[in-house]
Amino acid sequence: MKRILITGKDSYIGTHFKKYLEEYPEEYKVEELDVRDDSWKEHDFTPYDVVFHVAGLAHSTPDESQRELYYRVNTDLTYDVAEKAKRNRVKQFIFMSSIIVYGSGRIGEDRTITKDTPLTPDNFYGDSKKQAELKIRPLDDNNFKIVIIRPPMIYGPGSKGNYPLLAKFAKKTPIFPTLDNERSMLFLGNLMEFIKLMIDNEESGIFLPQNAEYVSSKELIKEIARIHKHRIFFIGIFNPLIRWFNKNVYVNKVFGNLTIDKELSNYKNKYNKSAFKESIMQTEGRI
Numbered sequence: 001m002k003r004i005l006i007t008g009k010d011s012y013i014g015t016h017f018k019k020y021l022e023e024y025p026e027e028y029k030v031e032e033l034d035v036r037d038d039s040w041k042e043h044d045f046t047p048y049d050v051v052f053h054v055a056g057l058a059h060s061t062p063d064e065s066q067r068e069l070y071y072r073v074n075t076d077l078t079y080d081v082a083e084k085a086k087r088n089r090v091k092q093f094i095f096m097s098s099i100i101v102y103g104s105g106r107i108g109e110d111r112t113i114t115k116d117t118p119l120t121p122d123n124f125y126g127d128s129k130k131q132a133e134l135k136i137r138p139l140d141d142n143n144f145k146i147v148i149i150r151p152p153m154i155y156g157p158g159s160k161g162n163y164p165l166l167a168k169f170a171k172k173t174p175i176f177p178t179l180d181n182e183r184s185m186l187f188l189g190n191l192m193e194f195i196k197l198m199i200d201n202e203e204s205g206i207f208l209p210q211n212a213e214y215v216s217s218k219e220l221i222k223e224i225a226r227i228h229k230h231r232i233f234f235i236g237i238f239n240p241l242i243r244w245f246n247k248n249v250y251v252n253k254v255f256g257n258l259t260i261d262k263e264l265s266n267y268k269n270k271y272n273k274s275a276f277k278e279s280i281m282q283t284e285g286r287i
Contacts, residue, residue, distance in 0.1 A: 002028050002199060005048040005090075007081050008055030009034040012160060013096060013191070017052065020192040028199075035077060045088035050199055052094045053081050058161075062125045074128035079135040086144045094147040094198060097133055099208070100126040101150060105183065105258030107243055107251065113184075113208065113260045133206075145204035149195070152210050152260060156188025156283050162253055166217070167284070170224035170232070177255070178236040179243075181217055184210040184260045187272075187279035194271040201269070210265045211279070212272045217254050223280045 004021070006014040009032040021028040031048075033040055035055045045051065056074045057066070082093050103120045105111045121127045133148055140146040155163035170176075186209055194209040218234065225232045245251045274282065 001026065002049045003047055004028060004030045004050045004052055004199065005045065006030060006032045007035050007040070007051060007053045008032070011054045012158070013154070013188075014052065014054040016156070016188060017054075017192055017195060020189075021196065035081065040081075041084070045085050045090050048085075048088075048090050050092045050094065051081065051085040051090050052096075052195070053078055054096050055081075056096070056129075057125070058098070059125060062123065067124050070124055070128040071131065074125075075131040075135065078132040082136045082139055082146070086139050090144070092145045092147065092199065092202060092204070093136070093139075094149065094195065095132065095136060097129045097148050097150045098126070099150050099152045099184070099258070099260065101130045101133065102126075104249070105181075105252055105256030107179075107181070107245075107255050107257070109257060111256070111258045113258075113264065115261070115264060140204055145202060147198050147203050148206045149198075150206065150208050151186045151191060152184035152258070154186050154188060154191060156279075157285065159188065159283070163283070166220060166254070167224050170221040171228050171230050173221075173232060175233050175235055176218065176221050177238045177242055178218065178234045179239045179255055181255050181257050182214040182259050183217070183256075184258065185215050186210050187274050187276075187283070189274050189279065189282065190272045193273055194267070197267065197269050197271055207267075208260050208264045209267070209271060210260050210262075211276060212262075213276045214259050215276060220280075223277060224284060227281060227284050227286055 008014050014032060018030045021030050033043055057070050062070060085093050101119045101121050102113050102117055103122050119130050121130055136146055153162060242255055
């Protein structure tokens with residue numbers, strides 16, 4: 001049996017992962033630890049095989065007044081937890097980073113992440129994740145394996161961020177632009193299986209999991225609307241206006257291109273258990 005400590009109590013990903021592993025009661029024992037104050041420093045990490053660090057601040061357009069807080073939580077706390085885990089002889093440390101370390105997508109630009117793509121975050125949220133990666137990577141050795149996961153947009157039941165906003169829009173809008181784009185996305189259930197495999201196989205390194213299919217915002221809107229039997233007309237009249245706003249961060253979130261080279265997401269074990277349409281059905285509560 002492997003003992004896993006999730007640092008970041010009541011987080012979206014951590015809570016779902018704990019529930020996911022409850023299906024294997026003979027193989028895993030999972031606990032969550034609140035790290036919002038310094039009391040976690042008194043917690044003994046020695047009984048655990050794995051520390052899964054999900055605590056962090058996530059907002060792609062943070063307010064400038066929060067700069068110091070982002071580095072304190074996303075960078076310094078990550079290192080402090082990893083350093084304690086190593087000192088307490090934990091075998092593996094898994095860190096949830098983000099595709100945002102590469103920067104954002106752009107309308108009309110081919111933004112495909114490859115093995116040669118440099119880390120060029122757009123703001124201090126992305127940079128705080130990048131700096132965390134740089135700080136913890138030297139801790140990696142044969143006895144302390146570090147896994148860094150850089151996922152694209154994560155969605156699933158109860159998810160936050162862009163998906164619920166798009167879903168709400170898809171259920172109400174009568175029209176939507178025909179502008180095509182491509183995005184990498186990652187369904188929560190597929191992510192849960194991927195993290196489980198990282199633990200089972202005692203991995204180390206940097207990983208970029210994603211769904212098997214790239215998705216366009218148009219197709220995402222269409223699928224959500226179809227599930228809810230809402231009729232939408234797709235028209236091209238707004239496309240030139242959208243392209244004109246190609247530097248607007250919110251417009252780029254919806255219509256920008258940002259994909260991960262599929263070669264970077266291949267893994268020796270299958271983790272994409274749900275295809276795109278099935279994952280939207282699950283997210284929308286239809287399965």
